């Protein structure tokens with residue numbers, strides 16, 4: 001599957017395209033099929049996202065999992081500071097990345 | 099230390115307002131990312147893996163407690179409670195919001211700091227010896243010259259659109275603590291036979307994709323001629339630098355392609371041309387700057403005795419405290435490398451505490467080192483024990499300076515968008531494997547440096563043991579290098595062979611140190627042994 005990601009313009013937070021807007025959680029990302037370019041083009045005009053890109057991911061029961069480790073680290077947060085990730089209370093969150 | 103005059107302050111304040119307006123326009127959708135990016139980079143604001151990252155310059159690594167305290171304040175108020183000290187004597191914040199970046203720059207400006215020229219194709223923050231002005235082995239304080247170059251080149255139109263970034267380091271001691279030969283220009287202050295002060299000028303060093311140790315281009319440049327000579331070198335590069343190929347833009351490539359002799363000839367010719375027009379900074383201006391670097395009012399008649407009854411304290415003194423030029427004083431290194439910690443990270447509280455300690459015990463002066471540690475340059479020996487107790491209570495007394503756990507590591511894939519592999523977990527695992535301080539001291543001086551990609555921000559080429567993260571079909575892989583040095587005996591490490599997994603590279607490091615212990619001779623450091631016995635015995639130990 002193809003999903004869209006980027007950084008939120010005002011805060012820099014990592015964000016994922018949900019079909020109608022942007023979420024901080026990769027679980028909310030939707031498969032954009034071949035519509036990625038068109039969505040990003042429209043979003044560029046709206047000036048909400050920085051560096052929007054289309055990436056590969058696989059569908060899992062817990063939602064999309066980005067294909068590349070870099071995007072999985074982006075989705076979670078730094079693997080060396082669990083307290084700074086999106087799932088600070090989940091001790092196993094890091095395993096999902098690697 | 100240098101203090102802004104009203105012109106300096108006005109320039110920096112104006113720059114803050116200019117940036118606020120640029121950021122406002124970007125947020126309002128009046129600027130595209132492509133339009134805004136060069137503007138934010140001119141103010142040290144990057145977009146990294148998780149957020150915006152702000153790189154703050156600490157000129158030649160010197161700051162006072164007021165400035166250090168502000169760095170802590172910013173970490174607490176605008177970041178997530180910490181800051182990251184880097185190999186270029188800068189500080190990086192990893193979790194910055196664009197909405198607040200203008201306020202941060204304004205806070206920095208209020209204590210004479212900024213993020214100008216910490217990015218882009220400019221002359222970057224000048225680096226220097228972290229012991230400058232305090233070291234027992236220096237001919238004089240190198241910082242006035244660093245400040246002179248900083249002032250003369252900042253916003254200089256000729257240096258505003260260079261072919262690529264440009265890094266200058268200035269030192270004044272035989273022991274090179276600033277890796278001068280791995281800079282675009284490395285300057286070492288020396289006295290000639292007639293007692294006259296001048297520079298050894300090294301040009302064309304650097305790491306990254308194509309590493310070079312800079313050759314000596316001029317053995318003695320009279321100190322008064324510093325600016326014009328640098329201008330000549332930059333001009334030759336500006337004229338001939340390869341702007342057509344991103345991998346060939348640095349001055350090191352030009353020096354290599356022209357050859358040292360021809361490059362030197364061109365610089366000398368250009369220099370004569372410049373001298374004819376008299377473009378050196380006037381002596382009075384240098385004297386004005388130098389006056390800011392007068393030594394602090396050291397007390398006289400102090401004791402040189404240190405009470406070493408507490409063994410942990412004695413260990414710390416042996417490892418982290420260095421000789422000072424004034425009797426009764428010492429240089430204190432605060433390690434930011436606790437076992438299992440993130441090299442270079444400090445919490446807001448630690449930063450503020452270190453600021454207080456600098457104010458109380460070190461004439462209000464602090465330094466940041468290229469090894470990602472902090473220095474209190476002027477501490478009375480009589481205060482060492484009290485100081486150590488406070489550091490110890492706050493997790494800042496790790497006695498590992500220059501030992502295997504004093505690892506330099508770039509942020510790697512945990513924070514950096516250019517990375518191929520993570521650096522920090524590897525550093526943590528190695529430090530944990532070698533946690534026993536007795537074992538570390540047995541190994542002696544051993545500089546281990548890790549980068550998460552070929553850009554070499556973690557100086558892996560210059561590590562006695564270097565580690566380079568690479569991408570191997572989508573997984574992290576680590577190459578091991580041996581025999582590099584960033585010091586006065588500068589050399590580049592050699593890749594040992596096929597790379598390793600994260601755990602595999604930790605084991606490989608241990609096989610290297612085991613081999614070293616087995617073959618070393620009395621008084622040798624790891625690097626000495628390596629140079630004596632060569633690469634092969636180690637390679638054999640690693641791959642069997």
Ligand code: HEM
Pocket residue numbers: 144146151183184185186190280281303304305306348507508509513514515516553554555556557
């Ligand atoms: C996280 C954001 C960073 C980015 C995007 C970044 C990017 C780069 C790039 C592209 C280069 C290679 C340029 C060249 O020399 O041709 C480089 C070199 C370098 N960076 Fe970084 N870097 C980052 C963080 C750091 C940090 C945290 C440090 C210090 C710990 C650092 C220190 C250096 C040094 C010392 C070099 C020079 C190596 C040399 O001599 O060529 N960088 N960086």
Ligand code: SF4
Pocket residue numbers: 508509510511514515516517518549550551552553554555556
């Ligand atoms: S060496 Fe590579 S991974 Fe490490 S900070 Fe530099 S650019 Fe990023």
